[in-house]
Amino acid sequence: MIDGKKVLFSGMQATGNLTLGNYLGALKNWVTLSEEYECFYSVVDMHSITVRQDPAVLRKRARNLLTLYIAAGIDPKKNCLYYQSHVSGHAELAWILNCFTYMGELNRMTQFKDKSAKHADNINAGLFTYPVLMAADILLYQADVVPVGIDQMQHLELTRNIAERFNNIYGDVFTVPEAYIGKVGAKIMSLQDPSKKMSKSDENPNGSIYLMDDPDTIMRKCKRAVTDSEGCIAYREEQPGIRNLIDIYSACTGKTPQETVAEFDGKGYGEFKPAVAEAVISVLKPLQDEFARLSKDKAYIDGIIKENAEKASYVSTKTLRKVQRKVGFPDRVR
Numbered sequence: 367m368i369d370g371k372k373v374l375f376s377g378m379q380a381t382g383n384l385t386l387g388n389y390l391g392a393l394k395n396w397v398t399l400s401e402e403y404e405c406f407y408s409v410v411d412m413h414s415i416t417v418r419q420d421p422a423v424l425r426k427r428a429r430n431l432l433t434l435y436i437a438a439g440i441d442p443k444k445n446c447l448y449y450q451s452h453v454s455g456h457a458e459l460a461w462i463l464n465c466f467t468y469m470g471e472l473n474r475m476t477q478f479k480d481k482s483a484k485h486a487d488n489i490n491a492g493l494f495t496y497p498v499l500m501a502a503d504i505l506l507y508q509a510d511v512v513p514v515g516i517d518q519m520q521h522l523e524l525t526r527n528i529a530e531r532f533n534n535i536y537g538d539v540f541t542v543p544e545a546y547i548g549k550v551g552a553k554i555m556s557l558q559d560p561s562k563k564m565s566k567s568d569e570n571p572n573g574s575i576y577l578m579d580d581p582d583t584i585m586r587k588c589k590r591a592v593t594d595s596e597g598c599i600a601y602r603e604e605q606p607g608i609r610n611l612i613d614i615y616s617a618c619t620g621k622t623p624q625e626t627v628a629e630f631d632g633k634g635y636g637e638f639k640p641a642v643a644e645a646v647i648s649v650l651k652p653l654q655d656e657f658a659r660l661s662k663d664k665a666y667i668d669g670i671i672k673e674n675a676e677k678a679s680y681v682s683t684k685t686l687r688k689v690q691r692k693v694g695f696p697d698r699v700r
């Protein structure tokens with residue numbers, strides 16, 4: 367608890383152009399939750415280098431991502447928006463937690479398996495221990511709640527196990543966090559292959575709607591979305607493409623999938639697909655405009671970066687010092 371509010375932590379990687387999946391599965395919920403919780407939203411740039419990055423591009427994308435958090439509607443005066451690499455406690459706690467995590471646990475992580483298949487030429491130790499750094503992110507702030515898409519559930523389960531293991535040995539040091547999965551948009555699938563999640567690192571740009579796509583591009587991508595030959599708008603497993611479009615439309619309009627199905631009852635894909643595109647455009651346009659406005663205000667963004675890194679350092683150092691004492695590191699001499 368901070369100032370009587372429960373604590374929330376989440377983070378996103380600046381490893382590509384953000385997709386509608388990132389927005390509907392994560393960022394949109396972050397905005398809603400920011401009213402209720404004491405929130406720490408990090409740009410997890412240390413996670414990003416588990417895959418080789420161009421330094422200039424990473425730096426630029428990290429700043430864009432932080433700006434996007436604000437453009438989406440998270441108030442940076444009330445919430446802590448910061449770069450993970452600006453707070454050294456993340457790396458320090460991750461090291462300690464590495465010593466409380468088993469190889470067998472990390473071997474089971476499906477994201478590690480997927481990413482090592484994708485980057486077979488660079489299966490580095492950081493990619494393997496990635497979930498431990500994620501656990502450190504969350505536990506440093508004593509987070510109660512962690513909003514993520516379904517794909518991150520396994521990492522969150524591991525975080526809970528590490529926290530419980532540590533608490534069992536040393537007493538109540540860490541808050542054991544709960545996942546928060548949004549009701550709609552928890553898993554947006556690729557428009558080109560509805561069996562795969564929409565992902566910013568997908569090589570086929572037609573599978574993803576990027577947050578910065580212009581209206582014509584969004585319309586074209588939605589019209590080309592892979593569907594089926596059933597011809598009816600129904601929310602069922604057998605029609606994964608249509609089901610995904612229903613999810614997108616519902617998440618963008620605030621309707622339930624059932625309401626969406628009722629609205630398009632008896633209508634064809636030729637009518638539904640452009641309606642999906644329009645719904646997406648009406649969500650993304652204001653976001654894009656605000657992003658463009660904020661990006662021009664360098665001094666303002668710099669101020670946020672500095673202030674919030676200080677706040678994050680202050681809060682995280684409290685946990686870190688406690689943990690260091692518990693494991694037996696000598697006290698600092700003042």
Ligand code: ATP
Nearest residue numbers: 379387388391392514515552553554564565566567
């Ligand atoms: P990458 O392709 O680089 O692995 P990604 O698009 O999967 O990236 P992440 O940075 O791993 O995105 O995720 C940021 C947040 O967005 C996480 O909370 C994740 O659960 C959520 N998210 C990512 N993709 C989707 C999706 N298709 N649907 C819903 N939520 C998603």
Ligand code: LTN
Nearest residue numbers: 375376377378379410500503504
């Ligand atoms: N692994 C996450 C990003 C991430 C995160 C976190 C999410 C890093 N640290 C802490 C929630 C809490 C991802 O790839 N989406």
